[in-house]
Amino acid sequence: MIYRAQFPRSLFADLDRLQREMQQAFSSSSPSIRGLGRGGYPAMNIGHTPSSVEIYVFLPGIDPQAIEVQVEKGVLVVAGDKKEDVPQETEKEISHINERFSGRFRRVVTLPEDIDPDQIEARYRDGVLHICIQRRATSQPRQITVQ
Template identity: 60%
Template sequence: MYRSLFPRDVLAELDRLQREMQQTFHLSPNIRGIARGGFPAMNVGGTPESVEIYAFAPGVDPNTLEVQIEKGVLTIAGERKLPTPGDKATVHIDERFAGRFRRVVTLPDDIDPGAVDAQYRDGVLRISIARKQAAQPRRITIQ
């Protein structure tokens, strides 16, 4: 009588429910908990002279990347294409992201949108945006 109400293995049932929730909300089951669409992974930081953005995008053709700054917002967009296995191949696990992506970062007010350097090397897109000279810390001499 109780077997139909309660599963025999409660932990297996909880695992199944978790997988269904992840599929429903397109959540990645990794330790970082990044939702799908979190490609490329990014590091954003800065120095007194610049804002530094690193986007980790291996397998992306740099000619397909679009980087733009508009009204204090940096947008990185592009597409990652992966080779498809042959007709007879069976895929057991497919964890790499493929398709169009877009990441948006709000920038601080003191950046100079005219002084941007972007380089792509070894799967890493590095964007360096200089800060305005007026925002640079300066030493004032006392007379």
């Protein structure tokens, strides 16, 4: 958890915080179903079942038409644009912290080799994009009867 003072006390404290955040951003690798990424917008949950890969992307307040989902060569890309929905600052009103993301976003996930790129569903409901990617039938476990 990152602690931030509501009202910055010193320039050096802010520079130190910025340096830590930059180191964290560059030290984490891109997320894949084999490991978890840290941070980033939008937040994602990635998991799997024996028959599919399940990805949940949390995109509250975004028009589904503004979301782009692509799969190419085993890589899933979720991109889009989040419009700014907060009022602009005025002379009398100054923001000290604005943690709501706005602007262009892009998340990239490396997928396992056994997915079927022709069997992908993407559904957006209540601010959550659910992407279900089926695995190839040949890679799914099956019970073999012993005679």
